[in-house]
Every structure is written in C-alpha cells, then in structure tokens.
Amino acid sequence: MGDNLTIPVNGVYFDQIKAGTKLEEYRLVKDSWTKRLVGRVYEHVIMTRGYPKADDHAKRLVIPWRGYTVKTITHPHFGPDPVEVFAIDVSAPPRAAITPTPDTTTDGDGGAS
Incomplete structure (x- = not known):
C-alpha cells in the first residue's frame, strides 16, 4: 500500500464528489482500467x-x-x-490535499461520471 490513484474528472463531477452527492466514479471496463484496478490496493484516490x-x-x-x-x-x-x-467508491469524505506519493495517474481515458 502507499500508492495513490489519481483520476481527473470534469468540474461538474468534481463538485458533486466534493459535496458528497456523487458516491462513485465510473470508468469503462477495458484493458487500461483493468490494469490500474484489478488486484491493486491504493492508499488514496486523488480526484482532480x-x-x-x-x-x-x-x-x-x-x-x-x-x-x-x-x-x-x-x-x-x-x-x-x-x-x-468499474464503479470506484468515492463516498468517503475528502480531506485536505496532500503531497502525493508515487501514483498511478490516469490519462482520463474512458472516464465518465
């Protein structure tokens, strides 16, 4: 553990996650997301x-x-x-930004919310 998963999202979805009204972030099941998620455990999800x-x-x-x-x-x-x-759980209350540790930064590919 210790790695972070960084996921860039559209401003509307970012605001909904921040407000606690959006509890999951959706990404298509395809090779790129399977490699990032299946069998992996992260410390944090960093939504940008x-x-x-x-x-x-x-x-x-x-x-x-x-x-x-x-x-x-x-x-x-x-x-x-x-x-x-993949319905990524973003229901936990966000906390103050941290200086990220090494992460898996996504390329925004296949995202929707």
Whole structure:
C-alpha cells in the first residue's frame, strides 16, 4: 500500500464528489482500467478537477481508497446502450490535499461520471 490513484474528472463531477452527492466514479471496463484496478490496493484516490497545476490544491480531493465494484449501467456519457464499468467508491469524505506519493495517474481515458 502507499500508492495513490489519481483520476481527473470534469468540474461538474468534481463538485458533486466534493459535496458528497456523487458516491462513485465510473470508468469503462477495458484493458487500461483493468490494469490500474484489478488486484491493486491504493492508499488514496486523488480526484482532480481537470489537470491542475501541482500546487493547485483547491482542485484536488484526497479520498481514502475503498475499492470498486463492477456494474452494468446506462449513462449519457457512454451512449444509449448499457455498458460494464468499474464503479470506484468515492463516498468517503475528502480531506485536505496532500503531497502525493508515487501514483498511478490516469490519462482520463474512458472516464465518465
């Protein structure tokens, strides 16, 4: 443990996570996300509002890692058909930004919320 998973999200979703009204962040089940999630344990999920500068802590939420589940959902971001997603748990209250330890920074690929 000790690594962090950094996930950039759209500002609307960032604000919902910060307010505690959005409890899961969805990512398509595909090779890139399977490699990042399956069999991995992180210390924190660091949600960023877009791709902020390293010293812009107002655009970072540090959330304890609580894992994920795999679900089939329908969401406008993914189109009209049901899709299989990793539903990453972001329900824990965020805490003040930390200076990240080595992490797995995502490329924003396949994300929706």
